[in-house]
Amino acid sequence: MLRKGLLAPIRANRPSHSSKAIRQRKTSTNRTLTALSTLSPSSAAPFAVAVSGVEKAFGPTRALAGADLAVRPGEVVALMGANGAGKSTLVKIISGSLAPDAGTITLGGRTVSFASPREAKAAGVATVHQATDQAGAGGLTVAENLLLDEFCGRGPLFVSGRSIRKRAAAIAAALDLDLPLDRDFIDLRPAERQLIAIARAVAAKASVLILDEPTSSLSTAEAERLFTIIRRLAASGMAILYISHRLGDLAAIADRAVVLRGGVIVGEFAQPIDFPAAVTAMIGRRLEAAAHSGEASTAPSILSIRNARLVPGARPFDLDLRSGEVVAITGTLGSGKSRLLRVLFGLTQLDQGTVTLDGAPWLSSGPAASIAGGVFMVAEDRWASSLLPPETPGASIAGTIALPHLPRWFPSGILDTMRERAVGNDAIRRLGIKAKNADDTLDQLSGGNQQKVVLARWQAAPCRLLLLDEPFQGVDVGARADLITAIRNSQSASATLIATSDTEEALEVADRILVMRDHSLFAADDGHGSLTAAIGSVETAETRTQP
Amino acid sequence: MTDMSVQTGAPRRTAFELARRYALFVLLAIMLVGFWWAQPAFINSANLFSILQAVSVVAILGVGVSITMSAGGFDLSVGSVAASSVMAASYAMVVLQFGAGETFALVLLMGALIGLANGLLIVKVGVPDLLATLSTMFLLAGLQLIPTGGRSITAGMMLPDGSTAKGAYDPAFLILGRSRLFDIVPLPVVVMAIVAVLAWFLMERTRFGRVFYAIGGNETAAHLAGAPTKAYRLWAYVISGTLASLGGLIIASRVGRGDVSAGASLLLDAVAASLIGFAVLDKRRPHVLGTVLGAIFVGVLLNGLTMLNAPYYTQDFVKGVVLVGALALTFGLGKKKR
Numbered sequence: 001m002l003r004k005g006l007l008a009p010i011r012a013n014r015p016s017h018s019s020k021a022i023r024q025r026k027t028s029t030n031r032t033l034t035a036l037s038t039l040s041p042s043s044a045a046p047f048a049v050a051v052s053g054v055e056k057a058f059g060p061t062r063a064l065a066g067a068d069l070a071v072r073p074g075e076v077v078a079l080m081g082a083n084g085a086g087k088s089t090l091v092k093i094i095s096g097s098l099a100p101d102a103g104t105i106t107l108g109g110r111t112v113s114f115a116s117p118r119e120a121k122a123a124g125v126a127t128v129h130q131a132t133d134q135a136g137a138g139g140l141t142v143a144e145n146l147l148l149d150e151f152c153g154r155g156p157l158f159v160s161g162r163s164i165r166k167r168a169a170a171i172a173a174a175l176d177l178d179l180p181l182d183r184d185f186i187d188l189r190p191a192e193r194q195l196i197a198i199a200r201a202v203a204a205k206a207s208v209l210i211l212d213e214p215t216s217s218l219s220t221a222e223a224e225r226l227f228t229i230i231r232r233l234a235a236s237g238m239a240i241l242y243i244s245h246r247l248g249d250l251a252a253i254a255d256r257a258v259v260l261r262g263g264v265i266v267g268e269f270a271q272p273i274d275f276p277a278a279v280t281a282m283i284g285r286r287l288e289a290a291a292h293s294g295e296a297s298t299a300p301s302i303l304s305i306r307n308a309r310l311v312p313g314a315r316p317f318d319l320d321l322r323s324g325e326v327v328a329i330t331g332t333l334g335s336g337k338s339r340l341l342r343v344l345f346g347l348t349q350l351d352q353g354t355v356t357l358d359g360a361p362w363l364s365s366g367p368a369a370s371i372a373g374g375v376f377m378v379a380e381d382r383w384a385s386s387l388l389p390p391e392t393p394g395a396s397i398a399g400t401i402a403l404p405h406l407p408r409w410f411p412s413g414i415l416d417t418m419r420e421r422a423v424g425n426d427a428i429r430r431l432g433i434k435a436k437n438a439d440d441t442l443d444q445l446s447g448g449n450q451q452k453v454v455l456a457r458w459q460a461a462p463c464r465l466l467l468l469d470e471p472f473q474g475v476d477v478g479a480r481a482d483l484i485t486a487i488r489n490s491q492s493a494s495a496t497l498i499a500t501s502d503t504e505e506a507l508e509v510a511d512r513i514l515v516m517r518d519h520s521l522f523a524a525d526d527g528h529g530s531l532t533a534a535i536g537s538v539e540t541a542e543t544r545t546q547p
Numbered sequence: 548m549t550d551m552s553v554q555t556g557a558p559r560r561t562a563f564e565l566a567r568r569y570a571l572f573v574l575l576a577i578m579l580v581g582f583w584w585a586q587p588a589f590i591n592s593a594n595l596f597s598i599l600q601a602v603s604v605v606a607i608l609g610v611g612v613s614i615t616m617s618a619g620g621f622d623l624s625v626g627s628v629a630a631s632s633v634m635a636a637s638y639a640m641v642v643l644q645f646g647a648g649e650t651f652a653l654v655l656l657m658g659a660l661i662g663l664a665n666g667l668l669i670v671k672v673g674v675p676d677l678l679a680t681l682s683t684m685f686l687l688a689g690l691q692l693i694p695t696g697g698r699s700i701t702a703g704m705m706l707p708d709g710s711t712a713k714g715a716y717d718p719a720f721l722i723l724g725r726s727r728l729f730d731i732v733p734l735p736v737v738v739m740a741i742v743a744v745l746a747w748f749l750m751e752r753t754r755f756g757r758v759f760y761a762i763g764g765n766e767t768a769a770h771l772a773g774a775p776t777k778a779y780r781l782w783a784y785v786i787s788g789t790l791a792s793l794g795g796l797i798i799a800s801r802v803g804r805g806d807v808s809a810g811a812s813l814l815l816d817a818v819a820a821s822l823i824g825f826a827v828l829d830k831r832r833p834h835v836l837g838t839v840l841g842a843i844f845v846g847v848l849l850n851g852l853t854m855l856n857a858p859y860y861t862q863d864f865v866k867g868v869v870l871v872g873a874l875a876l877t878f879g880l881g882k883k884k885r
Contacts, residue, residue: 345771368773377771385771391831392764394757403761404772406754413753 047106048073048239049094049125049208054103055263056089063089065263066103071208071239076230078254078273079243080282081476086263087243091210094241095127096120108207121149126206128197128214135197138186143168145185145196149204171203175229189334190381191222198226202233209233210241213474215249220501227253248502251275282477299323302495303344303362303465308353310336310343314519316353321465321495326488328498328510329521336519337499338380341467344497345377346370357464371404374464374494378454378471386454390441397445398424398438401457408461427456431486448479455483459490466490468498472505484509568829570876575844582851589854596733602820602846603739604629604794606839608813609820610746611787613833616821617750618783619763620669620676625791626814627687628661632795634691636720637700637805644714651720654792661687662788666781680784684814692807700805716803724800735797739839742790747835759783760832812863819866820845823873831877845869 050070056063064086071077081087092098094105096114104111107123114120117127128135136145144151146168151159165181172179177195185193194214201209211230215223230253234240244250250257251273259267259281267281303321314336321327329337342348344355346364355362357373364370370377379385388395394403398420402409410416424438431452435445442450451471458466468487472480487496487509499516500506506513515522566573583590608625615622632654639645639653661683668679696707702715727733750756761769762776770776798809823844824830824837848869849862857865 367771368775371773379771384765384767386768388761388764388768393751393760393832395764399757403757403769403774406757407773410754413755415752415754415757 046072048075048108049241050106051090051094051100052104052106054090054093054100054105056086056093056098056101062263064093064100064103067260067263067265069241069258069265071241073207073237073239074234076234076240076242076253076255078250078257079241079260080250080257080278081260085260085282087260088212089263090260091127091212091241091243094120094208095125095210121204121206124205124207125210126201126204126208127210127212128194128201129212135193136185136200138184140185141181142179142183142185142188142192142196143181146171146179146181146199146203149200171199175199175202176225177229195222195226198229202229206238208239208241210243212243214242215244223249299325302358303497304356306354306356308355309351310339310519312351314351317521319514319521321497323493323495325512326496326498326510327512327514328500328506329514329516330500330502330506331516335516337501337516338469339519340516340521341377341469341497341499344370344375344465344467346375374462375467376404376458376461376463376465377467378458378469380470380473380499382450382454382473386457387442387450390443395441395443396424396439397428397433397435397442397453400442400453401427401460404457405461423460424456427453427460431456432482446476446479447474448476448483451475451483452479452486455486459486463490463494466494466496468496470500471498472500472502480505480508564829567826567876570829571823571827571840571844571873575840575847578844578847578851582847582854586851586854589851592731594850594854596727596731596736598846598850599736599739599843600733601850602842603733603735604797605813605816605820605846606739606842607742607790607794607797608817609824609838609842610742610835611790612817613821613824613835613838614746614750614759615676615783615787616833617756617763618759618780619766620780620783621680622662622665622784622787622791623677623680623814623818624661624665624683624687625787625794625817626810626812627684627691628658628788628791629795629798629813630810631661631687631691632658632792633799633802633809634695634700634805634807636796636799637716638694640716640720641700641702641704641712641714641805642694642706645717647717647719650717651796654796655789658788658790658792658795659785660788661792662785663781665788666784669784670777670780695805697807699807721800721803724797724802735801738793738797742793743835743839750835755779763832816842816845816866819870822870825877826873829877841873 047070050068052068052070054064054067067086067090069077069079069090079087079090089098093100096117096119099113099115105114106112107125112123114123114125120127136142137148140148143165147159147164168181172181175198177199179192179195179199180188185196188196198211198214214226227249230240230242234255242250242254254273255271257269257273257278258265259269259278261282267278269278299322301320302323302325303319305317305319307316307318309316329340331337339348343350344362344364346366346369357375362373362375364373364375367377387400388403393399398417401424402420406415409419421438427433428435428438433445433449433452433456435449442453445453451473455468455471466487471483471487475483487498498506498509500509579590588594608629611625612622635657636650636654639650640647645653665680665683668674668683669676672679674682694707695704698704700712702712704712706712723734723738728737750759758769758774758779761772761774762779766776794813795810799805802809820842821833821838823841824834824839825832827834827837827840830837845866848865852861852865853859
């Protein structure tokens, strides 16, 4: 039983992988088997959690076709897979949100079957979801949210504000989290909500912790802190299943990586993880490294910012964007990346300084004026900022793309749905969006495809300046490559400014990388493709800002 | 069991979804046939049009409610606006001796202004929709009583200052509520149909409707997509207020006096019609067609039960049952099982 779980991936071997990946897997199996024989020669199951032969179908779609996965106590296992590979389904099954059609789940050696997430939670499986708005309850303070499970479970009848605060502070301190305990949950940023979700899982004394894209909204420094926490939790014997699209995360944290594709495990890699091979296994093809050179330096300038101060007291900076240029701004959360984009989109004002767009002063009064002037923004967190719930009219791919363009496309006011669909179908073809047709609602698409639709929205009209805030959030490696191609191909006469806290993403997409720290820009290079220098300065800046 | 549902899941779900989509139409047809069978007089055209006439005001108010709902708001003041409109129309004609045309203009303007006040309270002052319109509801319910000292308005009534009202209802005004098109279709039904078609077109076939729904679905997304969200929300309440006062005009022209108790249950009936409408065509959102159908559904049921001698006091219970059923159909039943 136990051996089967480990060996199944090897048998599920497909000839499509490089020999290196297979070698890696063999090594990993040898190592795990050795480890097992030394650790537990006779005892039944040392696995904190194990699933074997799990199948799940949604109508005609087989999300999982006999997946096997096992995590030992104290082990951090990375679950990798492209969008639609079945990662979320597997996580939902382990965490009790979905019932499998076939297969077994064992927890600490005992076969279990969860009827609800609550049962899973009671059995010691804690899940931190990617959607941070479910990490706590609005209207309660951070301190109250940290103790929420206790209140909802068998907590004491009477609680005093002081004791809540004290115990919440203890929970936060145990994890080395600096949380604003008295703030309302609703006012927190996604990154802070994520930390609360993790703290809650830890406070609930879980034996298995599932982290679904935990770093997608964290800055590098915060991610580092999270890794420290994860290592400490693993050292204390917790089994951790870690789902992330960021290869950097996995290299830093995972003991073992398991690759899921088409609903089955297609590869297993031990440390040191061979990421190129893992990525190849994940997307079933080789990923072209995107390297860009700054050839745009003679092109006309589109945007120029002079002597700008984002907030009072910050160091003023200048910024120039040329036609056809893709510039990435990287920096920690709260460094002012998003704020700069919001200034350019007219959502907030500069403290001082001037902005010039195509030679004319640019002072937008808000989104409507910005869009009319050809300045488009894709805000971070697409479900909060761009997409509509599925029952809303216009929540389809066609409607999502059309929303900002309605006044220009239909000046009479009467909708022409054929035109919307044509644009939607064109976007599906051009960006390789996986969907039946333009009438599909966005909730039916995977994260990467949702983001492609959001990008397509702003490519549907002539653009001067495209602002992208964390455009690769919750997007897998394959879809990210497609997005980058789409961003770069559309750059003929416009400029693109991307804010991302992920250096790797910045390197992949941009001609030029700038670093933002304390609401000020620090130039990284001269625009001649000296990306090594860029990384250098980014890393330096990040080291400096780390506490 | 799970294996079976995997194999046969797809076609069965489609059939089930089809059933959900047209559930209210099917139930309505069953009801019509059932009442016809039990009481043949039910199906004659006079009775059917009397049903439509009875629901016309509720449907018009419901359309207003569903437009505010689609923009993420909720207009609780429609019942009070309609009731105040009855009083205002009566006061204008009986006390101020206005003609029919002036009265119409005055009352519709009043409705629009109340809607504007609601909208400003919500958009500019920042009071949550439900609370703002709840307070307007109370305010109007009291305000309509003050000019007449709490009495109903009839021709020749005694005014608070001791004098007698000199005016009377303009006969032209009564045409709206009491005459029929081609001697068969009551005018209120014609008005309801026009309002429904115009509102349906606005909400389903124009970009304005699209933006109303976008604001209700995700106001931030609509704002970032360049929509003037505050203006739209303001307009939703202006439309709702105007439609509510139109409903009040229909009541006034039918009753022919300013009855202080007119429109007592209008709010709840209009809200119920909007909510029942969620289930129509399985839209799970407020929409005009659903609201009108929801109002008609309740009207047919009450009329049929009355013809079968069900006592009047069971009416609210019946409405409640329909509402619970429709909402369960919308939100609960048949949602994909885990």
